[in-house]
Amino acid sequence: MQLTVLGCHAATPRTLANPTSQTLEIKGHLFLIDCGEGTQVQLRKSKLKFSRIKHIFISHLHGDHFFGLPGLVSTFRLLGREKELHVYGPKGIKEAITMLLKLGDSWTNYPLYFHELTSKESTVVFEDDKVKVSTIPLNHRIYTNGFLFQEKEAERKLNIEAVASYEIDKCYYQKIKNGKDIILDSGAIVPNKELTFNPPKPKSYAFCSDTVFEPSIVPIIKGVDALYHEATFLDSEAELATKTKHSTAKQAATIAKQANVGALVLGHYSTRYKSTNLFKQEAEEVFTPVLLGEDGKAFDF
Amino acid sequence: MQLTVLGCHAATPRTLANPTSQTLEIKGHLFLIDCGEGTQVQLRKSKLKFSRIKHIFISHLHGDHFFGLPGLVSTFRLLGREKELHVYGPKGIKEAITMLLKLGDSWTNYPLYFHELTSKESTVVFEDDKVKVSTIPLNHRIYTNGFLFQEKEAERKLNIEAVASYEIDKCYYQKIKNGKDIILDSGAIVPNKELTFNPPKPKSYAFCSDTVFEPSIVPIIKGVDALYHEATFLDSEAELATKTKHSTAKQAATIAKQANVGALVLGHYSTRYKSTNLFKQEAEEVFTPVLLGEDGKAFDF
Numbered sequence: 001m002q003l004t005v006l007g008c009h010a011a012t013p014r015t016l017a018n019p020t021s022q023t024l025e026i027k028g029h030l031f032l033i034d035c036g037e038g039t040q041v042q043l044r045k046s047k048l049k050f051s052r053i054k055h056i057f058i059s060h061l062h063g064d065h066f067f068g069l070p071g072l073v074s075t076f077r078l079l080g081r082e083k084e085l086h087v088y089g090p091k092g093i094k095e096a097i098t099m100l101l102k103l104g105d106s107w108t109n110y111p112l113y114f115h116e117l118t119s120k121e122s123t124v125v126f127e128d129d130k131v132k133v134s135t136i137p138l139n140h141r142i143y144t145n146g147f148l149f150q151e152k153e154a155e156r157k158l159n160i161e162a163v164a165s166y167e168i169d170k171c172y173y174q175k176i177k178n179g180k181d182i183i184l185d186s187g188a189i190v191p192n193k194e195l196t197f198n199p200p201k202p203k204s205y206a207f208c209s210d211t212v213f214e215p216s217i218v219p220i221i222k223g224v225d226a227l228y229h230e231a232t233f234l235d236s237e238a239e240l241a242t243k244t245k246h247s248t249a250k251q252a253a254t255i256a257k258q259a260n261v262g263a264l265v266l267g268h269y270s271t272r273y274k275s276t277n278l279f280k281q282e283a284e285e286v287f288t289p290v291l292l293g294e295d296g297k298a299f300d301f
Numbered sequence: 302m303q304l305t306v307l308g309c310h311a312a313t314p315r316t317l318a319n320p321t322s323q324t325l326e327i328k329g330h331l332f333l334i335d336c337g338e339g340t341q342v343q344l345r346k347s348k349l350k351f352s353r354i355k356h357i358f359i360s361h362l363h364g365d366h367f368f369g370l371p372g373l374v375s376t377f378r379l380l381g382r383e384k385e386l387h388v389y390g391p392k393g394i395k396e397a398i399t400m401l402l403k404l405g406d407s408w409t410n411y412p413l414y415f416h417e418l419t420s421k422e423s424t425v426v427f428e429d430d431k432v433k434v435s436t437i438p439l440n441h442r443i444y445t446n447g448f449l450f451q452e453k454e455a456e457r458k459l460n461i462e463a464v465a466s467y468e469i470d471k472c473y474y475q476k477i478k479n480g481k482d483i484i485l486d487s488g489a490i491v492p493n494k495e496l497t498f499n500p501p502k503p504k505s506y507a508f509c510s511d512t513v514f515e516p517s518i519v520p521i522i523k524g525v526d527a528l529y530h531e532a533t534f535l536d537s538e539a540e541l542a543t544k545t546k547h548s549t550a551k552q553a554a555t556i557a558k559q560a561n562v563g564a565l566v567l568g569h570y571s572t573r574y575k576s577t578n579l580f581k582q583e584a585e586e587v588f589t590p591v592l593l594g595e596d597g598k599a600f601d602f
Contacts, residue, residue, distance in 0.1 A: 012376040013341050037338055037372045040314050061404040063375040067368075071338045074364040075313040092404045099400065103362040103393045105443050142406050 001026045001151070001203045001301045003226065006042035008267030008293035010232050010246075011064055013037050017271060018295045019064035022228070023048055024205055027130040027151055032056045033207050039068035040075055046296055050079060055126060057133070058089030059209060060144035066093070070100045073108065081110040088125050088133075090143045091116040117145055122220050136220050138211035140245045146208035148220060155179075156196035163195055203301060206261070209268050212242060213251035218258045226301045227261040228293065230268035231279050237270075249279040253286035262301065267293030302327045302452070302504045302602045304527065307343035309568030309594035311533050311547075312365055314338050318572060319596045320365035323529070324349055325506055328431040328452055333357045334508050340369035341376055347597055351380060356427060358434070359390030360510060361445035367394070371401045374409060382411040389426050389434075391444045392417040418446055423521050431455075437521050439512035441546045447509035449521060456480075457497035464496055504602060507562070510569050513543060514552035519559045527602045528562040529594065531569035532580050538571075550580040554587035563602065568594030 002025040007018025019036025023043075030052040032039075043050060058066050066089070076085060085108075087093065094114035101107055115125060117135060126133040129152065136146030155177040163173070168182055168190075176182060182190045206221040209230035221227055232246035241248050247255075249266060256264035264287055266279050273279070276292050283290040291299060303326040308319025320337025324344075331353040333340075344351060359367050367390070377386060386409075388394065395415035402408055416426060418436060427434040430453065437447030456478040464474070469483055469491075477483060483491045507522040510531035522528055533547035542549050548556075550567060557565035565588055567580050574580070577593050584591040592600060 011379050013339075013372065015342055015345050037369065038314075038342065041316055041339065044316050062407065063372050063401070063405055067372045067375075067401075068338065071314065071364050071368045074368075078312050090404075096400060096404055099397060100364070100368075103391075103397055104364055106363065 001205060001225070002298055003205065003228070003265065003301065004046050004048065004298045005265070005267065005293045005295060006039055006046060007036050007295050008269065009295070010268045010270050013064075014271070016295070018042055019067075020059075020209055020268060021068065022207070023053075024149055024207075026149055026203070026205070029055065029131060031133070031149065033147060034059055034065045034209070035068040035072055036064045037067040037071075040072055042295065046298070050076065051081065051083070054083060054085060055133075056085070056087045056089075057125075057147045057207075058087065058093060059138070059146060059207070060140060060142055061090050061092060061096075062142065062210070065210075069093075070097055073097060073101070073112065074104075074106060076110060077106065077108045081108075084111045084113060086113045086115060086126070088115045089117060090145070091118050118143075122148070134220075136206060136208060136217050138208060138217065139214040140210045140212065144210060146206060146211070146217070146221075148204065148206050148224070150204040151202035153202055154199035156192070156199055159195055159197055166190055166195075168195070205301065208255075210246055212245040213247050213254070215255065215258060218255060221255075221259045221261065223260055223262075225262040226265060226299070227256050227259065227263070228265040228267060229255055231266045231283065232268050232270050234273065234278055234282055249282040250286055253283035253290065256283075256290075257287040263289050263291055265291045265293050265299060302506060302526070303599055304506065304529070304566065304602065305347050305349065305599045306566070306568065306594045306596060307340055307347065308337050308596050309570065310596070311569045311571050313572075314365075315572070317596070319343055320368075321360075321510060321569060322369065323508070324354075325450055325508075327450055327504070327506070330356065330432060332434070332450065334448060335360055335366045335510070336369040336373055337365045338368040338372075341373055343596065347599070351377065352382065352384070355384060355386060356434075357386070357388045357390075358426075358448045358508075359388065359394060360439070360447060360508070361441060361443055362391050362393060362397070363443065363511070366511075370394075371398055374398060374402070374413065375405075375407060377411060378407065378409045382409075385412045385414060387414045387416060387427070389416045390418060391446070392419050419444075423449070435521075437507060437509060437518050439509060439518065440515040441511045441513065445511060447507060447512070447518070449505065449507045449525070451505040452503035454503050455500040457493070457500050460496055460498055467491055467496075469496070506602065509556075511547060513546040514548050514555070516556065516559060519556060522556075522560045522562065524561055524563075526563040527566060527600070528557050528560065528564070529566040529568060530556055532567040532584065533569050533571050535574065535579055535583055550583040551587055554584035554591065557584075557591075558588040564590050564592055566592045566594050566600065
């Protein structure tokens with residue numbers, strides 16, 4: 001599972017500070033999460049193939065999280081895309097993108113589907129045989145969701161030596177990988193755990209931006225391998241954080257600790273601070289490991 | 302008069318190829334012309350002050366000419382802008398920007414005025430005592446205007462030595478600068494040309510993008526000091542240019558020649574060509590001087 005942070009700065013795009021966008025490579029998918037202005041250029045810099053993106057998840061409709069989307073949707077058309085594109089985001093996103101394309105008389109020549117979100121409960125928005133994506137209801141100035149990406153339990157790994165020693169026919173392999181015991185011709189039962197190894201533990205990633213300190217999300221993100229949590233401010237601006245419905249680094253770390261996550265990735269930094277290391281230092285007083293999100297940086301989990 | 306090309310490439314934003322946007326510094330104004338995605342970052346790179354922009358002219362509603370506008374309008378708010386902002390562009394632009402701001406519950410706290418254009422004739426859209434801006438009706442796939450920026454005739458320059466020699470009182474100076482003759486106490490008339498120097502010739506700039514080869518614009522842009530004309534293709538792709546309602550470098554140069562302009566600036570290059578020098582070479586066979594638009598490059602006229 002690889003997270004690539006394309007942009008992780010709050011508010012306005014600057015020369016070296018891109019607004020929120022990231023990709024998650026998970027079980028063959030390349031999911032795009034949020035799409036601030038400049039996402040296309042950041043994708044190119046990270047050498048991520050546009051054609052691999054089939055699902056885009058938008059947390060909320062503040063410009064720094066989706067003003068790059070109209071351009072990306074248009075670029076897909078110019079690149080001759082034929083594959084479906086699915087966009088998940090708050091109600092209103094369909095009308096906005098549709099209107100912008102209509103104004104330019106530039107409708108897409110590929111199928112574009114909008115999945116508009118309105119629920120205030122955690123909801124499954126995408127699922128296939130390998131991955132499940134659910135919303136994480138956040139608490140911001142406007143309707144906002146984080147997203148939880150969960151790998152599904154993989155099939156068990158065949159113990160080649162063991163199945164060979166029992167002379168089990170290949171046609172039973174899939175059954176064994178699915179966890180079934182085997183009855184030999186002799187009538188003896190070979191328990192599945194003798195024939196297989198445990199599969200790797202399914203991985204999970206939670207994206208939480210933007211939100212005020214909101215402990216009600218803890219049960220949803222419990223035990224994820226990696227949590228991206230916004231940290232717009234430091235504790236010294238805790239009051240401003242509450243007022244603008246953002247979090248401090250300390251609060252992000254508190255959520256990480258309560259949810260017992262594998263690692264915390266910080267981002268959505270306000271440009272008022274001299275160094276992002278200040279966010280890391282503050283968070284590490286509560287939780288470790290803390291990783292600093294950085295535009296263009298990839299993290300493997 | 303200084304033109305700063307912020308972006309001059311066709312279609313999709315790339316690492317080193319920004320979509321259309323430019324500023325024109327003229328008589329104390331800093332006009333922004335078109336606003337493709339990434340314009341904010343390009344403005345910062347060129348160290349142009351955001352607060353100086355009070356008028357934005359949008360040629361047409363294709364994404365590569367205005368998808369940077371919602372973000373710029375939002376950024377002005379975040380920067381605490383209080384001054385008026387005027388946006389001139391095709392009908393529909395108001396609804397689009399308004400809707401995007403409304404979705405984010407982020408209305409501006411400064412006065413934002415839209416001047417929607419629908420006329421197919423050249424129309425004055427802005428005028429003060431120093432500058433006049435008119436539309437140049439272009440011929441593209443959707444309703445499109447270029448813009449003509451004209452300095453007004455400045456007042457005449459006082460010949461200090463001459464007015465001193467006639468012992469003319471200072472209270473007549475403004476009258477003299479306005480071109481009036483002076484009657485001395487003796488009754489003698491001193492013609493204005495004895496008391497003044499000619500003011501500098503008013504400058505003018507024409508922005509023409511996007512358009513198919515359209516000689517009907519020639520009378521409107523006749524004799525401008527600088528013409529920016531799109532040159533999406535080379536002559537080898539003339540058929541494609543006509544089909545997509547774009548121009549070739551040769552056609553841009555033909556317009557420049559027919560209008561007898563001071564200089565031709567090229568831009569809106571398709572990314573299919575290896576070098577922009579090819580555009581210059583082709584145009585120079587018809588007209589000189591030809592200047593190559595380049596992201597971040599400033600031209601003084």
